[in-house]
Every structure is written in C-alpha cells, then in structure tokens.
Amino acid sequence: MKTDTIAAIATGLTDSGIGIIRISGSQAFSIIDKIFRNKSGSSINLKKSHTIQYGFIFNEDEKMDEVLVSIMKEPHSYTAEDTVEINCHGGILMMRRILETVIKAGARIADPGEFTKRAFLNGRIDLSQAEAVIDVINSKSDLALKSSVSQLGGxxxxxxxxxxxxxxxxxxxxxxxxxxxxxxxxxxxxxxxxxxxxxxxxxxxxxxxxxxxxKIISEGIRTVIVGKPNAGKSSLMNVLLGEERSIVTEIAGTTRDTLEEQIRLGDISLLITDTAGIRNTNDIVEQIGVSRAKGAAEGADLVIYVIDSSLPLDENDSEIMNMIQNKKTIILLNKSDLDTVVDGDEITKITGKKVISVSAKEETGLEELKSEIKAMFYGGNIDFNxxxxxxxxxxxxxxxxxxxxxxxxxxxxxxxxxxxxxxxxxxxxxxxxxxxxxxxxxxxxxxxxxxxxxxxx
Amino acid sequence: MTVLEENYDIVVVGAGHAGCEAALACARLGLETIVFTVSVDSIALMPCNPNVGGSSKGHLVRELDALGGEMGKNIDKTFIQSKMLNESKGPAVHSLRAQADKQEYSREMRKTLENTDRLTIRQAEVSEIVTDKDESGKERIIGVKTVSGAFYHAKAVVLATGTYLNARCIFGDVSNYTGPNGLQAANHLTDSLRAHGIQMFRFKTGTPARVDKRSLDFSKMEEQLGDEKIVPFSFSTDPESVRKPQVSCWLTYTNEKTHEIIRKNLDRSPLFSGAIEGTGPRYCPSIEDKVVKFPDKERHQIFVEPEGLYTNEMYLAGMSSSLPEDVQHAMYKTVPGLENVKIVRNAYAIEYDCINSLQLKPTLEFKKISGLFSGGQFNGSSGYEEAAVQGFMAGVNAAMKVMNRDSFVLDRSQAYIGVLIDDLVTKENHEPYRMMTSRAEYRLLLRQDNADLRLRKIGYEIGLVSEDEYQKTIIKETEIEKEILRLEHTTVGVNHQVQEFLQEHKSTPLKSGVTLAELIRRPELDYFMLTQLDSERPRLSCEIAEQVNINIKYDGYIKRQKQQVEQFKKLEKRKLDADFDYNKIKGLRIEAIQKLNRYKPASIGQASRISGVSPADISVLLVYFEKLNSEERNVNSHG
Known part of the structure; x- marks a missing residue:
C-alpha cells in the first residue's frame, strides 16, 4: 500500500548527546536527498540498504549539523517501508530544527504511535502483539491530546x-x-x-x-509549588530561579493571576507556578488565593509540596495530602537546617510519595530534587518534554x-x-x-x- | 375470513417521487412489482414548490438520469421554464432548475408507470409489514397487508410513504388529519413499524399559499425569464426537443408592514404556541420564522411562480406559513403586487412520521429487517429530488437482493447521491435533510456536467441504461481525452498573430512557445477563445468542448481533489460486518464502542465520520481487523 511519508524524533531526551530522527514512507529517500549532502554527492537511493552515510544536513544553503544517515530499504526496516534515520547531535533545539527541515522537504509529523501502527499493518510485528500495539497507539494519543490542549497558551x-x-x-x-x-x-x-x-x-x-x-505553547513540565503559608515556598522558588539564572520568560496572557516562570534545571524545563499557602481560612482574600492554588495543583503535571519540617503536621497538611493523592508529587521537607520534628519516612508511608530533605536557605538537597524529577518524567517509555x-x-x-x-x-x-x-x-x-x-x-x-x-x- | 392474497417480487409502498423511481427500477430490471398509493390520481404529485432541480438538487437529478432513473426525462417533457443557476460561478456549482407544469408532470409519470411491463399500480393503504425469521434467526420481510386485510407476498419491500404517515396539516388553530393537499393520510403503518422495533421521528415542513393569477399586479414585480439556451436534464433528451416558449416567474418583496403583522400575531401561530411538535427544516423556514430569526432584515424575497399552464394558480415561494387564515390574508396583502390577492389554497404546515435513518445500511435496507428498504421523506429527507434518488437506490438494491446480485452503493467521491445517503445513515439527523453543495467535499469532481461520465457505466452494469446510451458515453469520453491530449501537445510559437491576440485579451505576451493547454489555463483565456489560434481544432459538440475546457482550466484543483479521494478510498474499502460487537475490541474508548455498536458502520471509512469516533479509535480498528483478517487468511490457507 502506498502511503505518505512520516517523520518524528525517535529518541527521547537523553544525556548521550545523540538524537535520532526517523523518516518512513515512499518519499523517505527523495526527502533526505533534498536536505543531506555528502562528499560523493550521489543520491541516497543509489546506496545499498543498511549502510551509513556521513555528511551534513542543510536547510537550503545553511549547514545545520554534522550527521550520520542510516538507510533501510523496504521491506527491511521497522515499518517495512523505505526508512532513513538521521543521527544528529542531541539537544532539543537542533533536533527540532532538523525535524522541521524534514517536514519542509515533504514529510509530515507522525501521528501518535504511527510507526508502530505501520509496522503492524505491514506485517512486521507479530499478530499476537496486536493488543500491545493498540495500547501504544492509545497511550500516545492520550498524551498527545492532553499536551495539545492543555499546553496551549490561553x-x-x-x-x-x-x-x-x-x-x-x-x-x-x-x-x-x-x-x-x-x-x-x-x-x-x-x-x-x-x-x-x-x-x-x-x-x-x-x-x-x-x-x-x-512561545506558542509553554514548553515544560507544569509544576506547582504548594504548602502551608510560610513553609518556604517562595524562597524555594527563588533558589530555583537564582540557581540557573535562565528565566526564559514570564508568560503573559494566561488567564490566571498566579505567577508563572519557566526554569531550566539542566535538561529539564519546568513551567513553575508559585501559589498562595493552603490553610483553612476565613479571610476572603486569602480564600481566593487558596482556591486558586488548589486549581493550579489540579492542572499540574508535577506538584512540589513543601513542608516546614520544624513544625508539627496539622489538619491543613492532611488536606493537602488528600489533594495530591493522584498527582505526581515530590514532598520537600524544608528547613532541614533547623531542628526537625517531622519524620520523612512517616510521610512516605502515608502518601506513598518520595520525600526529600532540603534547605532553601542553605541550598542543599536541590541536586536530589533534580534527579528525582528526571526519573519521574524521563524514566518511563514516554518522554514528556x-x-x-x-x-x-x-x-x-x-x-x-x-x-x-x-x-x-x-x-x-x-x-x-x-x-x-x-x-x-x-x-x-x-x-x-x-x-x-x-x-x-x-x-x-x-x-x-x-x-x-x-x-x- | 377469506382475504385477497397475491404474490410479487417487490412491493413498493407509495407512488411519490421516491416510490415511482423504485417501482420503475424494479420492474425494468425484470421483477414483478406492485406499487401502492392512497390515490392513483396523485402519482408523482408535487404538493409543494412547482419546480425540479436547483442548487445541488439539479446535480441529483442528472446523476439519477445517468444511472437510468426517470425524473430527468419526465421534467424535460413537462417543464415550462428552465434556468441554469450560478452560471457566473465555477462549473462545480452550475445547477439546472426547471419550473414544472405540475399536472403534466404527474400525468406523464403516471403514463410511464402504467405502460411499464411487470408494474402493477394499486390504490390501497398499506397498514402492516409482515415478517418471519430466516434460517439464522434474523428477521426478514415476507410481504405487506392493506387496511382491508389483503396480503401481498413479496421478496422485498420498499417503503416510500413520504409525508403521509399520521400526517396532520395545520394553520392557526385549524388542524386536519390529512396528508398534503387534503389527501388521505396513512394512519396505521407507523404502529406496525414500531411493533417491529423501528424508531420513528416526527418531522414538520410547510408550504405557502396558492393564489389566483388574475388578482395579482405584475407591473409591481420584477419579471424572471428562463434561459435562452435550454439545457435538458436528461442525457437522453434531444436538446432540440426542449426548445419551446417559456413562462415567466415574478419577484416581489415583503416589507416592514408585512413583518409587523406577523410579529403582532405570533402568539396565534401554532409553531410558537407549541401546537406543532415536529422538527422543521432550517433551510426552508416559514416567513414567521424568518422574521423572528432575522429581525434586522428589512425585506424578504417572494418568487411568484406558475403552478402550470392549465391553471391560474400561482405559488408564493418564500412565504410558507402556518399562521391563521385572516393573518395570512392580511400579510400577503401588504406585498407589492399582492394588494388585492385572492387566495385559492391556504398556506399550512404539515407534520408526519418518518424514521431515524441511522437504522439503515448504505444500501437503504433496514439493518434489523432483511429485505425491507426505504427511501424519500420517510427517511427524514426533504425535497422531490432527494426523494427520487433514494427511491431509485432503494429500489435497485431491493432488486439486487431478490436477484442475488451484489448490492449497489455510491460513495461520497462518486456522486451527490453517495453524499446524501452516507449523511443519512451516518450522522444524527434532527430535521428534514436537504442536499447542499457544501455537503459534498469533492464537489469539483461531482459536477452536473459530467454526471454521465461518472455514472453511465454503473447504470449500464445494473441494467437500467441501454447499450446505445452507454456507447454514446464511451465515445464522448474518448473524444474528450483525445482533444485534451492534443491541446497538451500542440505548441504555439511566438508570432505576430499570437501576440496580437494576447494583447487584445489583456494577457501577457509570449517569450517563447507554449502549449495551447497552458494558454487555456491562463485566468483571462479559455478553450473557446483560442479557436482562432488553433487551426487544427476538430469539430466537437459543445458538451465535449465544455469538458475539455473545464478539465484543462481547473486541472490543478481537480488533481488535488483526486488525491484526497485516493486517501478517502483507502478507509472506505475496509468493510465492516454489520453484526460485529465492538465490545470485543480492547483499547477502544467507551464512547467509540457505544457509537460503533449503535451505528454498525459498513466500512472503517464510515466509522471515521461518526462523531465521537476519534482518529486513534480508527487506528485501533485498523489494527484489530488486520489481525482478524490475517488469522482468517491463515485458517483458510491451512484448511
């Protein structure tokens, strides 16, 4: 069956520094011919299947990246279609620019799970795997839908x-x-x-x-910092901001009044919201702030729950724990520099969430926080970013x-x-x-x- | 008690525009056919507007004709004015419309029915459908009963009851339990259908008053003439035969006074008081609807159209209403030219029973009851043309079933008929469905001018188009191809004559030689203008020249749509079993399972058009059925 040609980034964000962009379909070779140049200058189509070519990707006359291109001719590829894989230098920006160049040359972005679907429909995946294939399609579509609608700026x-x-x-x-x-x-x-x-x-x-x-969508993990008043949320935020000094933008035009900042922690990009402290209150102004905070936590990908470890837990804490039950959450025991009265293990037992001791003041425990976020979002099969x-x-x-x-x-x-x-x-x-x-x-x-x-x- | 019993291959219930096409198709295909009507005098009656065709409806008639239907031929015999609409627009939206002599139209159709072999006309009200169970336990039709108890055995039944089921006509607080025009309603069949588990809807439509021509002042209206060059509807009609004197229609307008009277009396309208419960069409609103919905419009058009040559009655298009008689009089009299109007028949709204068309397969057979087909307003559509094409498709499919031949479905890329039926059987429909050009996504390919090229062959294969007619189309096709090829390969050089010609037509002069086709593609030029530069041009009929011009001129757009059609066909080819239980597929979302189980689509393509079924669900279906098919292939190859 003749199909159109699709492309996507095949690797997740890793520290390895190499990324792969996969192109599959009847036009794969003619597309790569348009954007890839090597010394010999001959067409990819003339090369043998399962060989690797060295050269450069060009966007018109601009040399973009030094790459290796592997060629797999139908039916000897994952999808059983003509396939090209561009091994380029990792990094979100470069991979994205190369993928854009590929799209401009005539491919379209693959639908969620489409490589797997094609592999299956072309007989490359065993029939017994049909249900697994369906799962891949579904989970990827759900995620795509979720990020598509929720990440779109208002x-x-x-x-x-x-x-x-x-x-x-x-x-x-x-x-x-x-x-x-x-x-x-x-x-x-x-x-x-x-x-x-x-x-x-x-x-x-x-x-x-x-x-x-x-700017079109806010790239990053939507992160909300919650906690009782005075638990140290704002100072944590300031530390996070201060450490990287790479505040990308203060997102304007969102409907919320809460402050949103984009922060990069190494490879990780967080879209972070500081919220009003959560506690039962009769003060009307404060009530509004609290309900906003709850709303923000609901829509977040990640909740960072800050506890002042120098004070005992109260009913406000149980309310917060209730609220975060079904969310990806990291609990920070702040003020580890003071005398602590809260037991981290106890909290893990109640909530089932990871607990890290930090001191915003002395800037300790932040490395652990970073690696935990990484594990949470890049550990699985699906790469959120x-x-x-x-x-x-x-x-x-x-x-x-x-x-x-x-x-x-x-x-x-x-x-x-x-x-x-x-x-x-x-x-x-x-x-x-x-x-x-x-x-x-x-x-x-x-x-x-x-x-x-x-x-x- | 002894009752009359007779045997037929096919029973058709109703002899309106759908019923006539169904009955004719079946009888012409060699099957013993009986058609029932509540009144033989009202065969092919036009109880509403006195015309056939119009935007996109004209397409339907031409397609029907190409397949071997009767409507096009019948209107060619009986029209009194003809007009090609949208001539200044692109070829895809040109649409033929003809004013009919209503009585002649009905009489000619009756004559055709009466003189068709194997076709019996019977005046009687059908009150019941009769079914039994086939070997697999599925319900199947075995005939119908009439109110007198007579039993007509049949292998297939086509229901085309139009607006007659439990019909009620209403204006003001007057309400009559009759069909259109005071004809007898059919008050029993609905109960029988419900008893067989068929879901019914109640729809509503309306018609304006008919007035006496002698009471109108045409000097206050704008005359609407027919076209000088008349194009017949039917591909079989000799264009010479339709040259005849035409009658005029007239245009006038409502005004603020009219609207004021309507507004003042809204509380007396059964529509607003709640006395009418049926759902009316949005595209054909009553004048009171228009005034309420578009309060800023200062005036609305009224076309005054003759009902025929035999009568002084005139139809007031645009003024349908169910307001009380005295209000109708008062509001009509405010219109210029209608100051002294004498009403012959009041405007009224009509309510009737129809089915939820989602119960039908694309063949127009009921999913639940084998051998039971239906067409026309009974299916929830509106309009004579929409009815006729469905009647034809239902009739042909009933015949195919009885003869054990392959069923006959047109898809959305083949014909407006395909779009119409696919919409009816795939989308929730809550009002009488009308065809519109914007419903056809491939309309550049589905033009009225090429209906024969698209569909003649299919009509021939079914057996409703003669060998002669078919050969005519093949020759036409070859000549078009030959001429296009010649134009693509004939180069004109840079010479004085050419440059002068281009200058004269405000077209850029040539720098080097170009093909004639390239010149035709220039916006300011066309095939016909280039005659003087084209010394070797063969003598071709104007139909062929038109095809050549369109195909070259709009080549880019046509190619794009053809590519889209290719994509579309891929999913359309993947057929689905009407009895499949979608609960079996893990991975479908619950909403998708519910919708798919309810609609039981005939193909993955149809499934993709159901609202609530997502692209991911379609991928899941593809993967699942691929697995199922391969397993079956394996079993077969080993067995």
Whole structure:
C-alpha cells in the first residue's frame, strides 16, 4: 500500500548527546536527498540498504549539523517501508530544527504511535502483539491530546478561535450564496474578502514567528509549588530561579493571576507556578488565593509540596495530602537546617510519595530534587518534554498549512477565479487551525449558514 | 375470513417521487412489482414548490438520469421554464432548475408507470409489514397487508410513504388529519413499524399559499425569464426537443408592514404556541420564522411562480406559513403586487412520521429487517429530488437482493447521491435533510456536467441504461481525452498573430512557445477563445468542448481533489460486518464502542465520520481487523 511519508524524533531526551530522527514512507529517500549532502554527492537511493552515510544536513544553503544517515530499504526496516534515520547531535533545539527541515522537504509529523501502527499493518510485528500495539497507539494519543490542549497558551487559543470564526463566516457566506444565488449576491465580494484574508495572513505569520521562539505553547513540565503559608515556598522558588539564572520568560496572557516562570534545571524545563499557602481560612482574600492554588495543583503535571519540617503536621497538611493523592508529587521537607520534628519516612508511608530533605536557605538537597524529577518524567517509555515539543511542531505545521491555504485563496481572488474555489481553500485553512485546538469541521459550515444567513424558500 | 392474497417480487409502498423511481427500477430490471398509493390520481404529485432541480438538487437529478432513473426525462417533457443557476460561478456549482407544469408532470409519470411491463399500480393503504425469521434467526420481510386485510407476498419491500404517515396539516388553530393537499393520510403503518422495533421521528415542513393569477399586479414585480439556451436534464433528451416558449416567474418583496403583522400575531401561530411538535427544516423556514430569526432584515424575497399552464394558480415561494387564515390574508396583502390577492389554497404546515435513518445500511435496507428498504421523506429527507434518488437506490438494491446480485452503493467521491445517503445513515439527523453543495467535499469532481461520465457505466452494469446510451458515453469520453491530449501537445510559437491576440485579451505576451493547454489555463483565456489560434481544432459538440475546457482550466484543483479521494478510498474499502460487537475490541474508548455498536458502520471509512469516533479509535480498528483478517487468511490457507 502506498502511503505518505512520516517523520518524528525517535529518541527521547537523553544525556548521550545523540538524537535520532526517523523518516518512513515512499518519499523517505527523495526527502533526505533534498536536505543531506555528502562528499560523493550521489543520491541516497543509489546506496545499498543498511549502510551509513556521513555528511551534513542543510536547510537550503545553511549547514545545520554534522550527521550520520542510516538507510533501510523496504521491506527491511521497522515499518517495512523505505526508512532513513538521521543521527544528529542531541539537544532539543537542533533536533527540532532538523525535524522541521524534514517536514519542509515533504514529510509530515507522525501521528501518535504511527510507526508502530505501520509496522503492524505491514506485517512486521507479530499478530499476537496486536493488543500491545493498540495500547501504544492509545497511550500516545492520550498524551498527545492532553499536551495539545492543555499546553496551549490561553491567548493563542483565543486567537485561533477568533480566526476560525472569521474563516467560517466567510465560507458560510460564499456557500449560502452558491446554495441560494437568487437571495444572496457575491458581486464585488472578492475584493472585500481579499482585505480580510490579508489581515488573517498577517496574524498567522506573526503566530508562526512566535512559534519559532517557543512561545506558542509553554514548553515544560507544569509544576506547582504548594504548602502551608510560610513553609518556604517562595524562597524555594527563588533558589530555583537564582540557581540557573535562565528565566526564559514570564508568560503573559494566561488567564490566571498566579505567577508563572519557566526554569531550566539542566535538561529539564519546568513551567513553575508559585501559589498562595493552603490553610483553612476565613479571610476572603486569602480564600481566593487558596482556591486558586488548589486549581493550579489540579492542572499540574508535577506538584512540589513543601513542608516546614520544624513544625508539627496539622489538619491543613492532611488536606493537602488528600489533594495530591493522584498527582505526581515530590514532598520537600524544608528547613532541614533547623531542628526537625517531622519524620520523612512517616510521610512516605502515608502518601506513598518520595520525600526529600532540603534547605532553601542553605541550598542543599536541590541536586536530589533534580534527579528525582528526571526519573519521574524521563524514566518511563514516554518522554514528556519530547511530546510537548512535538505538539509545538504539530501546531506550527498546522499554522503553516493554514497560511498556505489562505495564500491560495488570495491567489484565486487575484486570478479572478469563481468564488466557489475560494471556499475550498478557506475550509482547508479552517480544518488545519482546528487541529491545534482539537476541533474538527463536521457540519460547522452548514450550521453557520443556517444561523447567519436567511436562505431558502 | 377469506382475504385477497397475491404474490410479487417487490412491493413498493407509495407512488411519490421516491416510490415511482423504485417501482420503475424494479420492474425494468425484470421483477414483478406492485406499487401502492392512497390515490392513483396523485402519482408523482408535487404538493409543494412547482419546480425540479436547483442548487445541488439539479446535480441529483442528472446523476439519477445517468444511472437510468426517470425524473430527468419526465421534467424535460413537462417543464415550462428552465434556468441554469450560478452560471457566473465555477462549473462545480452550475445547477439546472426547471419550473414544472405540475399536472403534466404527474400525468406523464403516471403514463410511464402504467405502460411499464411487470408494474402493477394499486390504490390501497398499506397498514402492516409482515415478517418471519430466516434460517439464522434474523428477521426478514415476507410481504405487506392493506387496511382491508389483503396480503401481498413479496421478496422485498420498499417503503416510500413520504409525508403521509399520521400526517396532520395545520394553520392557526385549524388542524386536519390529512396528508398534503387534503389527501388521505396513512394512519396505521407507523404502529406496525414500531411493533417491529423501528424508531420513528416526527418531522414538520410547510408550504405557502396558492393564489389566483388574475388578482395579482405584475407591473409591481420584477419579471424572471428562463434561459435562452435550454439545457435538458436528461442525457437522453434531444436538446432540440426542449426548445419551446417559456413562462415567466415574478419577484416581489415583503416589507416592514408585512413583518409587523406577523410579529403582532405570533402568539396565534401554532409553531410558537407549541401546537406543532415536529422538527422543521432550517433551510426552508416559514416567513414567521424568518422574521423572528432575522429581525434586522428589512425585506424578504417572494418568487411568484406558475403552478402550470392549465391553471391560474400561482405559488408564493418564500412565504410558507402556518399562521391563521385572516393573518395570512392580511400579510400577503401588504406585498407589492399582492394588494388585492385572492387566495385559492391556504398556506399550512404539515407534520408526519418518518424514521431515524441511522437504522439503515448504505444500501437503504433496514439493518434489523432483511429485505425491507426505504427511501424519500420517510427517511427524514426533504425535497422531490432527494426523494427520487433514494427511491431509485432503494429500489435497485431491493432488486439486487431478490436477484442475488451484489448490492449497489455510491460513495461520497462518486456522486451527490453517495453524499446524501452516507449523511443519512451516518450522522444524527434532527430535521428534514436537504442536499447542499457544501455537503459534498469533492464537489469539483461531482459536477452536473459530467454526471454521465461518472455514472453511465454503473447504470449500464445494473441494467437500467441501454447499450446505445452507454456507447454514446464511451465515445464522448474518448473524444474528450483525445482533444485534451492534443491541446497538451500542440505548441504555439511566438508570432505576430499570437501576440496580437494576447494583447487584445489583456494577457501577457509570449517569450517563447507554449502549449495551447497552458494558454487555456491562463485566468483571462479559455478553450473557446483560442479557436482562432488553433487551426487544427476538430469539430466537437459543445458538451465535449465544455469538458475539455473545464478539465484543462481547473486541472490543478481537480488533481488535488483526486488525491484526497485516493486517501478517502483507502478507509472506505475496509468493510465492516454489520453484526460485529465492538465490545470485543480492547483499547477502544467507551464512547467509540457505544457509537460503533449503535451505528454498525459498513466500512472503517464510515466509522471515521461518526462523531465521537476519534482518529486513534480508527487506528485501533485498523489494527484489530488486520489481525482478524490475517488469522482468517491463515485458517483458510491451512484448511
């Protein structure tokens, strides 16, 4: 079966410094030919299967990275399709840029679990493994969906929704005129539409620019620091911030008032939220802060629960422990520099969570915290940060597709093509944007026609 | 008690637009067929608008004709005005519409039915379907009973009851338990269907008043003429035969006064008082609906259309209503040209029973009851054309079943008919379904001008298109291909004549030689304009020239859609068993299992269009059935 060509980063984020980008499908070799150059200059297709070529990846004329490229011809590969693996220098930025170059050359980003699915459908995976394959597809899709929707910044999502509404309106206008030409006229419509499309193109281009600087989604593990007032949450945050001095950005435009900072701890990127202390209170202002803190903890990927180890536990602590039951949590016993009255082992017993002693003041225990986070998020099969990055790339791909479609609309208007051609590309743009916020097209156009335009006899 | 008993291959219930096509198709395929109607005088009745076709509906009629249906031929014989809509737009949305002489239309169709071999017409109300169990324990149809108790045995039954089931006509506080136009309703069949476990819906639609032409002042309206060059609906109709004098329609508008009267009397409308419970169509709103929903619109159009040459009655398109009689009078009189209007028949709304069409397979056979098929408004659609194509498809599939031949399904990439039926059997439908061009995702390929090229062959293989007609299409196809090839390979050089021609048409002069096809693709040029540069052009009919022009000019878009179709077909080819239990598949989400078990899609493609089934679920289905198929292959090869 002839299929399109897919690509993805095959390795997780590791310390090894080498990353692999896998490309599979009938166009794999012609795609690599476009972006890979070596000394001999001959086509990859001419090379033998299961050989490795040394050379460079180019983005047009810019030399990007020194790489090794392995070639596997169908059916002798994991997917049983023509496959190329680019061994490049690890590091999130380089791998991502190379993957983007591959996409630009004609591949598309693989769906969750798609390599495995293809391997199975092409008979490379034993039939008895079907259920395992289904599990892979499901778990990867769940994660992709989760990161896709939850990682999307509020302002970007609003912008996309608004753009989609505008596109839908114009499409429905054209379609209602086609459906009922005696009621709705399209005289002079092309010129009006051109103005609107130009504006939409500007908006999309600026979104794509910001996608390059990583703002489109907040890359990182959503981390919330919780604890009773005065447990040392803010000082911990300051230590974490101070240590790396690499505050990337203060994310603007989020709907919450809580402070969000992006922090890199070595390889790990955290999107960290400091919250109001949690305790039962009658003070209204404080109550709001507390309920916000609870809300933030609910949406987090990781909760860091700070306990003042110099004070005994009380009912506020049990409430917090209740709240974090089903969350990935690390418990920090702060103020280990003072006399401690809280027993770490006891807390592990109650909560089943990892407990680390730290002193924000003396900056001890932070290394242990880092390696624990790493183990939690990179230990399993699925690499969270990878997934977030892929989501970001998917979004960018969708934005670009949408931009391309709108440019085609402009082109059709300039060429004075009939109006029904506009709506074909408009609806493509609409569909592409929908993939970012997890919405499909379905009967949107028809519903819009009926709700906006008085048509029909 | 002794009752009448007779045997037929096929029973068709209803002789409206769906029933006629179903009955004709079955009888023409050689099966003994009986068609029931509550009134022989109302065969192929047009109880609402006096026209056939229109945007996307015209496509349906042409497709039906290409397959061997009757509607196109019948309207070609009986139209009194013809118009190609959307001529200034792209070829995909050109749509033919003809005003019909209602009585002639009905009479001609009746004549055709009466003179078709093996076709029996019977005036009687069918009150029951009769079933038994086949060898595997599945329910199957064995015939129908009429109110008198007569039993008609049949191998397959097609239900096409239109708007007659438990019909009720309403205006103001007047409500009559009749079918459209005061005809007898069918008040028993619904109970029998329910008793067989069929889920029923209640839908509503409406029609405007008919008025006396002599009471209208046409000087206050805009005249709407027919086209000078008339294109027939049917590919079999000789274009010369449709040249005849045409009658005009007239355009006028409502105004603020009209709307004020409507607003003041809303409380007397059965729609707003709750007396009407059925769900009405959004695209065909009553005038009171329009006024309420679009309060900012200062006026609404009214097309005044003749009902036929035989009568002075005129149809007020755009003014359907269920307001009380006195309000109807008052509001019509505010419209320019209608100041002295005399109403012949009141506007009314009609409520009727129909089925939830999700109970049908893409063949229009009930999933639950083998041999029972249905088409038309009974399936929850609206419109004569939508009804006719479904009747045809249901009839052909009933016949195929009786003859033990392969079933006949058109997919979304083959025809508007495919889109219509796929929508009906795949999507939740809560209002009378109407065809629209925006529903067809591959509409550049599904044009009305190429319906014969798309579907003639299929009609021929079914046995409803003659050898002659089929050969005509093959020749046409070859000539189109030959001419396109010639244009792609004929180069024009840079010479004085060419440059002058280009300048004259505001087209960039040539720098080097180009093919004729490349010139045709320029936005400002087309095939027809290039005649003078093309000395070797063969003499071709205008239909062929049109195909050549469209195919070259929109080549880029057409290719793109063809690629999309290729992707689409991959999933469509993966068939699913209608009895499969999706609980067996671990890994599907619960919502997907529920939806799949409810809909029992016929293919993975259809499953992918069910709302609530995600792409990941589709991957799971692919993997699961791949495993199942391979295991079966292994068993077979070892056995």
């Amino acid at each position: 302002s970007i999502s609003r912008k996309i929704k608004k753009l989609r509404e505008e596109i839908l309106y114009e499409t429905a206008y054209i379609e209602s005129a086609l459906d009922d030409p005696e009621h709705i006229s399209l005289d002079g419509y092309g010129d009006k539409l051109a103005v609107k499309i130009t504006d939409m193109i500007d908006q999309l281009e600026s979104m794509i620019d910001s996608a390059d600087t990583g 990878d997934q977030v990055m892929i989501t970001n790339m998917r979004h960018k791909e969708a934005l670009e597709e949408s931009l391309e479609s709108l440019k085609l609309v402009m082109n059709s208007i300039e060429q004075r093509l009939p109006e029904d051609f506009y709506s074909i590309d408009l609806i493509n743009a609409y569909a592409a944007l929908g993939t970012i916020i997890g919405e499909s097209v379905e009967d949107d156009v028809i519903n819009e026609i009926f709700s906006r335009f008085c048509t029909g006899k």
